[in-house]
Amino acid sequence: MIKFLDLQKLNQPFETQFLSKTKEFLDKGWYILGNEVKQFEKNFAQYSNAKHCIGVGNGLDALVLILKAYIQLGNLQKGDEIIVPANTYIASILAILQADLVPVFVEPNIESYNINPDLISEKIAPKTKAILLVHLYGQLVEMDKIMELGYKHNLLIIEDAAQAHGLPFEGSHTRGFSFYPGKNLGALGDGGAITTNDDKLAEVLFSLRNYGSDKKYHNDYIGVNSRLDELQAAFLSIKLPHLNAENEARKNVAKRYLAEITNTKIVLPTCENFDKHVFHLFVIRTEKRDNLQEYLWNNGIETVIHYPIPPHKQKALQNFNQLSLPITEKIHQEVLSLPMSSVLSDDEISHIISTLNTY
């Protein structure tokens, strides 16, 4: 069976380093917000070309905390409207709701699956204060158009970069990352981070993630407990230097899929520029998706659906269930994610391609 993502194989090369770090960690006896978190924050800020990196508990919290920090700074107010792609993982929407803000859904471009910048203007109302972008599947959003809109309407631009580690970002400077194990840079548990060039925002964020306190038992904000775990930070510092090579390997898998899958029943993703995609996922579309998934499974290939139900159709988001977002709905009915990682072998890729071509 070819796994959708073989995490054991992916992390195996780091095992010796993980074990010696763990021994060091046990010997030191410092478990929360120690040098490992500080060091990783420094490493990831440098890698990301950002002034600040704030380690947090997970990717969802990274987004919630950015929004809450902007509320603390007076840039956002409860009830403000935030433009967000309708075609995303539900976390992007939940972050907005958890910060007492209002999501305004915008349909994607059917070619890129990312938010369609040309549909944003018509959604901008007096209460609109920010755009939360998502670089879905690892593909850069059309940033120049978005930055222009942001400038024209005085909107904050925030990026959900949970699927986009290593992307050469453009324009905005405040991003939330997830280090969930299956992401391009994955921990061995939960983890997340925010990168930003905004000094004031960073100061509030360092405090918000730790009970709203930057001095022990002095609380300036109604904060949360969402700290990046010390051991996860240590593991992430071990893996970070290999991220670029892993992303290159993902691109090479994508290049083979794009060149060699020729079955006309299958719609391949478009990729105009390989410099603007880190292939967190390789997502194809087909009309009889469930049928194709079963066929692949019977031929020893595991696939995953990202995602079967769009956020606005989820039971949890009943207030939005009546929205009609046909492009998003079509995508959710037709998508299927092929195995994608840096540890797929050439033989495995060949088997996936030939199986698809005989479907």
Ligand SMILES: *Cc1c(COP(=O)(O)O)cnc(C)c1O
């Ligand atoms: C994974 C993911 C998140 C949330 O990350 P967690 O670490 O699981 O909280 C947010 N947005 C997108 C687009 C994601 O893929």
